[in-house]
Amino acid sequence: MAPAGAADPHVPVLLGRILEAVAPVTGVWLDGTLGAGGYTRGLLEAGAEHVIAVDRDPLALEMARDWAAGWGERITLVQGTFGRLDDYADVPLDGVVLDLGVSSMQLDRPERGFSFTHEGPLDMRMSQEGESARDLVNTAPEGLLADILFHFGEERAARRIARAIVTARAEAPIETTAQLAEIVARRLPRPKPGQIHPATRSFQAIRIAVNHEFSELVDGLEAAERALAPGGKLAVVTFHSLEDRIVKRFLQDRADSGGGGSRHAPARERREPRFALIARRAITADDEECAANPRARSAKLRLARRTEAPAGPVDRGALGLPKPVLEGAG
Numbered sequence: 001m002a003p004a005g006a007a008d009p010h011v012p013v014l015l016g017r018i019l020e021a022v023a024p025v026t027g028v029w030l031d032g033t034l035g036a037g038g039y040t041r042g043l044l045e046a047g048a049e050h051v052i053a054v055d056r057d058p059l060a061l062e063m064a065r066d067w068a069a070g071w072g073e074r075i076t077l078v079q080g081t082f083g084r085l086d087d088y089a090d091v092p093l094d095g096v097v098l099d100l101g102v103s104s105m106q107l108d109r110p111e112r113g114f115s116f117t118h119e120g121p122l123d124m125r126m127s128q129e130g131e132s133a134r135d136l137v138n139t140a141p142e143g144l145l146a147d148i149l150f151h152f153g154e155e156r157a158a159r160r161i162a163r164a165i166v167t168a169r170a171e172a173p174i175e176t177t178a179q180l181a182e183i184v185a186r187r188l189p190r191p192k193p194g195q196i197h198p199a200t201r202s203f204q205a206i207r208i209a210v211n212h213e214f215s216e217l218v219d220g221l222e223a224a225e226r227a228l229a230p231g232g233k234l235a236v237v238t239f240h241s242l243e244d245r246i247v248k249r250f251l252q253d254r255a256d257s258g259g260g261g262s263r264h265a266p267a268r269e270r271r272e273p274r275f276a277l278i279a280r281r282a283i284t285a286d287d288e289e290c291a292a293n294p295r296a297r298s299a300k301l302r303l304a305r306r307t308e309a310p311a312g313p314v315d316r317g318a319l320g321l322p323k324p325v326l327e328g329a330g
Contacts, residue, residue, distance in 0.1 A: 274306070
């Protein structure tokens with residue numbers, strides 16, 4: 001039963017599908033993206049004995065302190081990252097939930113600089129530390145900017161936009177989200193009704209680069225493999241194809257026992273699978289959830305169960321990581 005006053009205005013995507021797939025929820029779980037607390041509260045209400053709630057954004061932890069107090073010792077708040085999640089528990093975990101991407105809490109605050117719909121400083125830092133979007137946009141070489149826009153945002157006009165950014169910043173630094181959005185929009189056709197804003201892909205790409213989201217994701221998947229007890233469950237919710245591809249390939253690799261081979265491909269060394277897939281395909285939201293929560297339309301959930309095989313390194317080159325990550329720029 002939720003503590004009094006714990007009503008959650010934020011609806012976590014695919015929470016019901018997660019709880020259904022991993023039932024019964026018991027033991028110690030880690031929520032790698034606390035955000036507004038929807039997954040953490042859902043796990044506690046479903047029966048988790050303890051939830052370690054992690055977020056790299058200090059604002060998320062600050063906003064959680066009042067409602068988290070109602071759960072007493074059943075919840076631990078930690079400021080941290082995916083890649084270190086195995087450092088935050090002193091016992092093997094019964095489950096890990098990762099909800100990727102930017103939260104509505106961050107998008108809704110203009111001063112955080114994540115959204116082009118409200119003017120704000122060009123920031124985009126989830127941790128509120130380190131290099132900001134302003135730093136990247138105003139100092140990165142044109143070629144690197146183009147690579148980031150193309151590989152992280154799948155923006156076909158990446159070179160044209162990168163050139164426009166470099167030209168604009170030569171006259172004066174680009175300081176705000178509105179300035180950047182206008183520079184991008186001027187280089188693209190006016191959107192037709194129902195199409196996304198012209199700056200959507202560019203803002204996504206820059207945010208991913210600033211927060212090192214792809215390399216952090218792989219670090220987190222490896223850390224989850226190390227942290228989970230045999231039988232422990234991993235649930236990952238993604239919101240675009242690049243994230244989903246990485247998660248899908250990681251889990252396929254870790255669920256593969258090797259061997260096989262043919263005249264077209266050599267046999268691989270046999271090994272014990274480190275995960276067993278709970279669902280072979282990605283789970284998506286049904287029409288009812290999409291109607292209630294438009295963010296759910298692009299969400300995909302992948303689930304796996306940890307085996308007893310020891311954790312080990314992953315071949316990052318086989319995960320479909322975008323070029324700037326493999327070259328050390330993201």
